Amino acid sequence: MNTIVTALGTARARRLRAALTVLLATAAAVGAPFYFAPFQVFQLTMVLLYAVALAGLNLLVGFGGQISLGHGAFFAAGAYTAAVMLDRYGTGHLATLPAAAAGCFLLGLGFGVPALRLRGLYLALVTLSFAVFLPPLLKRLEPVTGGSMGLTVDKLRPPAWSGLAEDQWTYFVVLAVTTVALLCARNLLRSRAGRALRAVRDNESAAEVMGVRLSLHKTLAFAWSAMFAGVAGCLYTWVIGFVSPDSFGFVLSITLLAGLVVGGLASLYGPLLGAAFVMYVPSVSQDLSEAAPGVVFGLLIITVMFVAPTGLAGLPGRVLAAVARRRPRATAAPPGPAPGTGSAPEAEPGPEAGSGALTTLTPPGPAVVDAEPVGAPPRTEKE
Template sequence: MKTLAATVPAARWRWLAVAALLAAACYAPFQLAPFHVFQLTMVLVYAVALLGLDLLVGHAGQISLGHGAFFAVGAYATAIMLDRLALPYPLTLPLAAGTAFVLGLAFGVPAVRLRGLYLALVTLAVAIFLGPLLKRFEAVTGGSMGLTLAKPQPPAWSGLAEDQWLYLLTLVVAVAAFLVAGSLLRSRAGRALHAVRDDEVAAEVMGVRLSSYKTLAFAWSAMFAGVAGCLYTWVIGFVSPDSFTVNLSITLLAGLVVGGLGSMSGPVLGALFVMFVPGIAQDINDAAPGVIFGLLIIAVMYVAPTGLAGLAGRLVKKVPRKE
């Protein structure tokens, strides 16, 4: 068995690494060009979305090909509240999260009766029909043209540029989302989700109510997607049905698997993959970027079958430590 002296330094190094990453994240917008700041902002947005998907897939063991639909719900809820109701920006964040949570809860009730490929097909259907549904209610959603909105402006006293302000806002919300998710996973509910994922029969014997926790997993996952959708609307200032096609849901799931299921670093690594790899694939071959993107996913999964987070963990373990 490992001694306490051997395990404590490892935990301390993890906290030091997190602190160093946060310090670098706070420093980055003041050193990078506006376009690169925007890219990092979108990485944070996708990280929050993947955090919710990881709760459902990585920690609860449920499959979803419709996560982009809840992302779109958060984005459109925010856009409608800003454009049609003229609500203040801070109020749109909890309302978008709440809207997505309620819809996730409503979807989770019938979804708990399904599993495997059947559940995957039902969630995929949600992602498919959402786009045409948004186009039908043109008076509210703007139809195919979407909605254009003003972005949150930095306070005059801050001296920040718009891109820096949006980045720091998104960073604060993303850090809060990860803290909430971490607290949830360390609680009794988190242990119940892991029990459901590992063995449903054993979990039920131990007193875990499968239907309740599966439904809550969908609701919590949708809530984080709604937060990410709200941040997306703040950052982009525009929403349209074409921004939330079924490809978004598939890309999010692929990014999570590549980043690593069931880890707090997996959503961040997956967000980097989602943000930058499609552009790299486009640069390699303009004619068939999808083919290149797929080959890059295969290459990464061959090198890191448990995701980039798992690969990083194995590399860290190989570093010699003093006993």
């Protein structure tokens, strides 16, 4: 019974901490655009849209156990889908979001089928080739994509009733889409499909024996991952208002994968931390060394991975574990006296306990050959 009460108390405390954390995070997210400058609000907006892309990559790499070095290509596909719809067809901004998500889902589904027979470095090489050849292809499709000059589209405009500036309105729209995307990723991982995906990652043979269809879930992992990347690319078009093939080189794919690893694989908070790393670390590297920002960026990645091998999301747990190991252990009760040391043992009540008399117990020692009974008269010399 005590165990059940303790468990209920622990669960209630855990829920209370989670609710408090969500409340504080919501207050900070809502109040941020009113506190920071417009450029800083723009940076926070970019962090949010990168978090959507990393959440999709986390489904594939962190929870699916596969690897992709071509995630920037799906990001570019979503961005160009939104840009073409806005520039060529004059649709509204909100109409581009489901189109980019659906188009990238089908693209990932088609790409995931031939990738079923590949794994490890071979799969990484194939996905990297996809990220390498897409920018030249976009340049060739000049009547649709604008070629090397790219496309310039309108940014989000705040409605009159909102009373918000353009950067603030864009931030809140991207925040809403990011929140929905992260909740969808969380619910997906807690569903039957998410559990099957993790089973495939842990042991493919055991998962297949349990009835999990490997081909189906591996293909769906690519499709989901591409869909999230397409949504992030659509948000990128809304925020920047300009797309060009040079903005989506294979370096973007490498940066996204590095951000996910630094943030924390198979973690629900890892994409947010990794997105902050992708957004702020290159700018910090540029400020520290204008001649070689890539060197500073690489050294920062090495430093973070040395300090937190499991990513920034696992760093608090490592710190708490280290503090717990350094705590002094509770002092144990002093041991009783060893036999034969001569220390007096405890007293026990004798036969006359009612009168308060106590008899001292003698510790076991060597046997006495000529012992006298208690209360016997003294012996004489004749005896």
